[in-house]
Amino acid sequence: MNRGQVSRVLQQHGAVMVLAVVVIVGSLAFDSFATPGNAVSVVVSSSFLAIIAIGMTFVIISGGIDLSVGSLFVLGGVLGAYGSQYGLVVALLLPLAVCGLVGLLQGLVIARTGMAPFIVTLAGLLGVRGLMLAISDEGATTYLVKDPAFAELGRGQVLELSYPVYITIALSLAAMVLLQRTGFGQNVYAIGGNEQAAALMGVPVARTKVYVYLMSGLLAGLAGALNAARLSSGVTILGIGLELDVIAAVVIGGTLLTGGAGGITGTVAGVLLLGVIQSLINQVGNLTSAFQQVVSGLFLALVVVAQRLLSKAQRLT
Amino acid sequence: MRRTDLEPVLEAKEVSKRFPGVLALDGVSLALRPGEVHALVGENGAGKSTLIKVFTGVYQPDGGELRHQGEPAAFGTPMDAQRAGISTIYQEVNLVPMMSVARNLLLGREPRRFGVIDAAAMNGEAERVLAGYGVDTDVRRPLRTLGVGGQQMVALARAVSIDARVVIMDEPTSSLEPREVETLFGVIRRLRDQGIAVMYVSHRLDELYQVCDQVTVLRDGRVAHTGALADVERLRLISLMLGRDLNEVRSHGMTRFSRDRAAADPAGAPDGGESRRSPAVEARGLTRRHVLDGVDVSVRPGEVVGLGGLLGAGRTETAKAIVGALPLDGGQVLVAGAPVRAGSTTAAIRAGVSLLPEDRKAEGIIPTLSVRENIALAALPSLGRAGVVSDAKIDRVVEIFMRRLRIKAASPHQLVSELSGGNQQKVLLARWLAVRPKVLLLDEPTRGIDVGAKAEVQALIDELAGEGLGVLLISSDLEELVEGADRILVLRDGAVAGELSGDDVTEERIMATIAEQSDG
Incomplete structure (x- = not known):
């Protein structure tokens, strides 16, 4: 392998490698780290972030950004809990419909007017947060999950792992196929890599963008609903600022913030890495969880610098 | 077929x-x-x-x-x-x-x-x-x-x-x-x-x-x-x-081709005294893959050197290379005999070499600024003390150049984008003259400006050269090149195809030089 190939492999699979190293080092350093119980807790708590991050991966590869997912996650949770009084179907469909609609609208505005995704989804973030506060009486009303089947969806377990973990795995696999093996996935890469060229090559740029934001909205709503099912209530305060964690996980996973390159494997590794770091910091008894953010921040900075160096190395070959 | x-x-x-x-x-x-x-x-x-x-x-x-x-x-x-x-x-x-x-x-x-x-x-x-x-x-x-x-x-x-x-x-x-x-x-x-x-x-x-x-x-x-x-x-x-x-080309160009060659004797050129003066700027072997292939150019004080050739022959690139705006694979630029740091426009400007670019709109004027600000832009470092710019000094410089170049603007504070093309070009010329260059590279200085302004700019070039400024003139207008330049380098495919001086500076000779089969 020459330098270019090495740097390409590092760029694509670096997050998985780092995750492996951190897990091994953590296991050697702390006896209580490599326990089944701890592993289950990391995986379960990461699954909600991972569902949103799958949608964000598509958005970022297409050269965009979606800041509204944190708000949509919260709204999805509130709507899921509220809808659960009408049964499982409404509890799932209501958040998907509303969050999907928000994603669709954002996608339409971005694709048709050419406005910057940053601004459009920032407006979405604020608007959706307001909407959530309105239907929860400024956060005073917390809807409790009424439907036992819906609650089961969030908490039920098979082999020690709750259903949301399996849903996340299924969605990840589906997203991998969608991204790597379908025309839609190729279009997402092409748009993020060179939008003008993609248009000239016959890629339906606007339609692809709309789908990407629609998908991101749907997944954020789904994650919110599942989280509400797990917690048995639509919590209105969790999830503020979650969009930044999601973006961090995606970028740590090797997806270029400038678009055109990245993948689902990396994103899943990025999400798990954030979870593992948090877990490790909990192992160090006298550190507060605030340090998790310090470490995550440092990590993100390192990854971005590494990406830059790696892509330079590739260009030289 | x-x-x-x-x-x-x-x-x-x-x-x-x-x-x-x-x-x-x-x-x-x-x-x-x-x-x-x-x-x-x-x-x-x-x-x-x-x-x-x-x-x-x-x-x-x-x-x-x-x-x-x-x-x-x-x-x-x-x-x-x-x-x-x-x-x-x-x-x-x-x-x-x-x-x-x-x-x-x-x-x-x-x-x-x-x-x-x-x-x-x-x-x-x-x-x-x-x-x-x-x-x-x-x-x-x-x-x-x-x-x-x-x-x-x-x-x-x-x-x-x-x-x-x-x-x-x-x-x-x-x-x-x-x-x-x-x-x-x-x-x-x-x-x-x-x-x-x-x-x-x-x-x-x-x-x-x-x-x-x-x-x-x-x-x-x-x-x-x-x-x-x-x-x-x-x-x-x-x-x-x-x-x-x-x-015209046939009757003059091709026939004069041989006659001139026989008669031409560079050493005996009428301005022999001037040619012995050391060059104000000298570029040696400017090379960039696919663009320039060992171009040598020198401009002496008070001399107008023309760069001829077809579009894509490397004229603009040569000028950009001289001021360090084009990364080079090889070659060197000397100002008054001393090498200039490669790839630095700042170093070139400081050494006294300025470029008036071809694309006025994209690379020259800043449309949202006034005439005064556009003129003062490049000279700002020299118009103040310890980084603080003196308004009075700017006003003086701007006034001098607006009068000297006959820039027609309602006031120095008028937006430069409201001016005619010719006046915009004069503003740019003023900007570079304000830094008191030794050599000015002009890339298509009269393109897209009206006839009157064109004549004024041409007269100005003559006048500036008369005062000792070295000028490198790029123009697709053969007439302008022939009348304006003392000496012409003809470029073809990124290399110097020929140098014309004295009686050889004619439109026909330029075209004949371009038409010569390139080697290999």
Whole structure:
């Protein structure tokens, strides 16, 4: 392998490698780290972030950004809990419909007017947060999950792992196929890599963008609903600022913030890495969880610098 | 061999295109027939790129019509044109650099299996297709890791494989190695034999004569000539492009060619005293791959040196290289005998070399600032103390130059974008004169300004040279070059093709020098 190939492999699979190293080092350093119980807790708590991050991966590869997912996650949770009084179907469909609609609208505005995704989804973030506060009486009303089947969806377990973990795995696999093996996935890469060229090559740029934001909205709503099912209530305060964690996980996973390159494997590794770091910091008894953010921040900075160096190395070959 | 019996696959009939203030195309007719390689040539502003954009659906014609396979056609978007089988290979490759070679080649047409893309089949097909274009590489590599030539071949292969009937190539060889050019020509001949019409846009005459059958010359938005290329000799082609009278060139240019050579004795030039003065700026062996090939230029104080040559010969690039605005692979710039740090415009300006760029709008004026601010911009460091700029000093400098260059503005505070083109150009000239340069490089200083302003700028150049400023003058206007310059370097394909001085400084000699066959 020459330098270019090495740097390409590092760029694509670096997050998985780092995750492996951190897990091994953590296991050697702390006896209580490599326990089944701890592993289950990391995986379960990461699954909600991972569902949103799958949608964000598509958005970022297409050269965009979606800041509204944190708000949509919260709204999805509130709507899921509220809808659960009408049964499982409404509890799932209501958040998907509303969050999907928000994603669709954002996608339409971005694709048709050419406005910057940053601004459009920032407006979405604020608007959706307001909407959530309105239907929860400024956060005073917390809807409790009424439907036992819906609650089961969030908490039920098979082999020690709750259903949301399996849903996340299924969605990840589906997203991998969608991204790597379908025309839609190729279009997402092409748009993020060179939008003008993609248009000239016959890629339906606007339609692809709309789908990407629609998908991101749907997944954020789904994650919110599942989280509400797990917690048995639509919590209105969790999830503020979650969009930044999601973006961090995606970028740590090797997806270029400038678009055109990245993948689902990396994103899943990025999400798990954030979870593992948090877990490790909990192992160090006298550190507060605030340090998790310090470490995550440092990590993100390192990854971005590494990406830059790696892509330079590739260009030289 | 033109098979005029064949119906044109793509044809422009009396096509006109107007932009604010210019008629870019004025009744242009051009027919592309299957199996011909058609050269499209013309100087800056001739309308070549506008015509290409009309053919490819980027622009819609204001008058006349476009016919596709005999039927009237309207291409609303580049996609419409592509669907009609018209593909364009641009100078800058229009593919997705981070996607793999195979995915770029087959995007939108990937082989499927069970409804999803079959990666193995896709890579196999890409390898097979690209082998026919001399691209032998791992098709799973990102496209950007290929050289420009390879990328261009992928673009070409893609264009042809989506059933193109017409391939338009806009300066395809500008960044290719000689070996890659040969491969490209092979592919072009193969396309021609397959009955595909190729439109080939290039400034490299040698290439045109190697690969093209037909030629259309555009000048000032009109067709100056169209016909078989073999019937047009080089000198005539150049005179058509530059718009000079061929008879004049023949009777004077070619005959004087020998007479001058016999008579010319550089050492005995009338301004022998001046030529002994050491150069104010001297560039040695300026080299940049595909762009400049060992260009030597020197300008002495008080001398106006002209740079002649066709578009794409490296005139602008030479000027940019001298001020450090073009990264170089080799070469050196000396000011008053001392080397200037390469690649630094700041160092060049400090040493006393300034460039008035060709593209006033993109590289020169800052439209949102006033006349005063535009003039003072480059000189700011010298107009203050410890980084704090003195308003009074600026006012004084601005006033001096506005009066001296006769800049017509309501006040120094008027926005520069409200001025006429000529006055904008004078503002730029003032900006560079305000830093008191030893040498001023002027790239097309009178393009796009009205006749009166043109004369004023020309007089100003003379006047400045008279005061000891060294001037390097680039102009596509041969008359301006001949009358303005004391000495002319003619560039061809990035190298100096000849130097004309004394009685040799004539339009005919410039054209004859350009027309000489380049070596090898």
